[in-house]
Amino acid sequence: MESKSTTNIFQKETWTNLGLSAIIPICAIGVYLWWLIYHSLPALSAWATYSVLPLQKGSHLGASIEFFLYDTPKVMMLLFLVVFGVGIIRSYFTPEKTRAFLSGKSEFAGNVLAALLGIVTPFCSCSAVPLFIGFVTAGVPLGVTFSFLIAAPMVNEIALGLLYGLLGWKVAAIYLGTGLFIAIFAGWVIGRLKLENHIEDWVTQTNVSAVTMEEEKLTFNDRIVYGWDAVKEIIGRVWIYVILGIAVGAGIHGFVPEGVMASIMGKGSWWSVPLSVVIGVPMYSNAAGIIPVVEALLGKGAALGTVLAFMMSVIALSLPELVILRKVLKPRLIATFVGVVACGILFVGYLFNMII
Amino acid sequence: MDIKVLGPGCAKCNKTAKLIQEVIEETGADATVEKVTDMMQIASYGVFGTPSVIIDNDVKCTGKVPKKDDIKAWLNK
Numbered sequence A: 001m002e003s004k005s006t007t008n009i010f011q012k013e014t015w016t017n018l019g020l021s022a023i024i025p026i027c028a029i030g031v032y033l034w035w036l037i038y039h040s041l042p043a044l045s046a047w048a049t050y051s052v053l054p055l056q057k058g059s060h061l062g063a064s065i066e067f068f069l070y071d072t073p074k075v076m077m078l079l080f081l082v083v084f085g086v087g088i089i090r091s092y093f094t095p096e097k098t099r100a101f102l103s104g105k106s107e108f109a110g111n112v113l114a115a116l117l118g119i120v121t122p123f124c125s126c127s128a129v130p131l132f133i134g135f136v137t138a139g140v141p142l143g144v145t146f147s148f149l150i151a152a153p154m155v156n157e158i159a160l161g162l163l164y165g166l167l168g169w170k171v172a173a174i175y176l177g178t179g180l181f182i183a184i185f186a187g188w189v190i191g192r193l194k195l196e197n198h199i200e201d202w203v204t205q206t207n208v209s210a211v212t213m214e215e216e217k218l219t220f221n222d223r224i225v226y227g228w229d230a231v232k233e234i235i236g237r238v239w240i241y242v243i244l245g246i247a248v249g250a251g252i253h254g255f256v257p258e259g260v261m262a263s264i265m266g267k268g269s270w271w272s273v274p275l276s277v278v279i280g281v282p283m284y285s286n287a288a289g290i291i292p293v294v295e296a297l298l299g300k301g302a303a304l305g306t307v308l309a310f311m312m313s314v315i316a317l318s319l320p321e322l323v324i325l326r327k328v329l330k331p332r333l334i335a336t337f338v339g340v341v342a343c344g345i346l347f348v349g350y351l352f353n354m355i356i
Numbered sequence B: 001m002d003i004k005v006l007g008p009g010c011a012k013c014n015k016t017a018k019l020i021q022e023v024i025e026e027t028g029a030d031a032t033v034e035k036v037t038d039m040m041q042i043a044s045y046g047v048f049g050t051p052s053v054i055i056d057n058d059v060k061c062t063g064k065v066p067k068k069d070d071i072k073a074w075l076n077k
Helices: A012-017 A020-052 A060-090 A095-102 A107-120 A125-137 A142-154 A157-167 A169-192 A201-205 A220-255 A260-265 A272-280 A287-299 A304-316 A319-325 A331-355 B011-027 B039-044 B068-076
Strands: B002-006 B032-036 B052-055 B058-062
Touching: A020 A060, A020 A220, A060 A107, A060 A157, A060 A220, A060 A287, A095 A107, A095 A125, A095 A142, A107 A142, A107 A169, A125 A142, A125 A201, A125 A319, A125 B039, A142 A169, A142 A304, A157 A169, A157 A287, A169 A304, A169 A331, A220 A287, A260 A272, A260 A304, A272 A304, A272 A331, A287 A304, A304 A331, A319 A331, B002 B011, B011 B032, B011 B068, B058 B068
Parallel strands: B002 B032
Antiparallel strands: B002 B052, B052 B058
8 A cells, every 4th residue: 555655644544533623733833844944945955056066156057956956846845735735625526516516507607617616626637538428418518518628637736836836926827817718718619619419429329327426424634634645646646747847947947048038939929829839739748847847938038928828738738638538529529629729828828928 | 246447547547456456365355357448338337537446336436546445345245
């Protein structure tokens, strides 16, 4: 069992025996320690780069290494906090509850709710197909289902936490707002286009036996365990992408001259937004890996809209997911889905290049 | 006992099937595990989270890798 390798305090039994009076101080001490370490990272990374390692201040390699040593623990710590927090929130939601809530909702309100629920409902893109079938056969409108399927990967807690930590709350808020906008807009358009007959026939013919599972009753302590499981699972899966992403970011930070990105990905070139989308769609990475790269690109003069468009097309549209969805969607519906989402991303990219 | 693990072959699904196989070997329970990867069949069970575990047509768990203790409890019934 995986949990045996970690410390005993996170065993389910230990936690469920603790009263709330014990949990609150433990969490408070944990948060304080976290905060203390987090705020000493700039000094620690500079010290490690220039005092422990024989590197010269102002050198390319020094700048890269310092960036890497600073960002890696910082990103990991942020991820830990965000994934844990969102894990606890997610323990209140299940796909089943979301479906029951969304079935029979009117179109526009349904799109908005679906996009919002897409953020907090636990979802893995490998279960996109059963989820799609479950939603559609339960009477959730097609467009509303799409709002959910777009928001779930695009607006995710990892990206939100990292953007907040690395680029500040404004960029995080812009990302949240525009991501929701695209999910709502694209789902609404797909709903208006009346493409229900472009779902593969077997989906609607499937005889879905309505399974009712008894709902688990969770105590707050169970939810803490759930959050901790999410941390183990998600960080265990993405840490390698994070480190690779930061390594690429560090390379850009140290070696790419100031302003080079301004000419390629800057505001001046109108073609940079569509180009970012075209490059981004077939790329498959997760938010954890792409955001350190985004941070470095912004630092070198790339425009926010262009970078946002690139990031969104990498995480929202991916080839593997399209291949999975092809099982339930006919080619024309897939093409419409990609087209509408890509248009939304283009719009967001141009909008932010214009106003910022 | 007829156990089915529903899932298109993602890492979590394989882990679930492996865990159940381990428990069967440990406890010597009279059960067989079968992986169901076909989307049509998965959908017909009416579950959306994968992996899902079905024992004798009862949905035992969906959307997560079950804990070993839970599996033992299911097999003892």
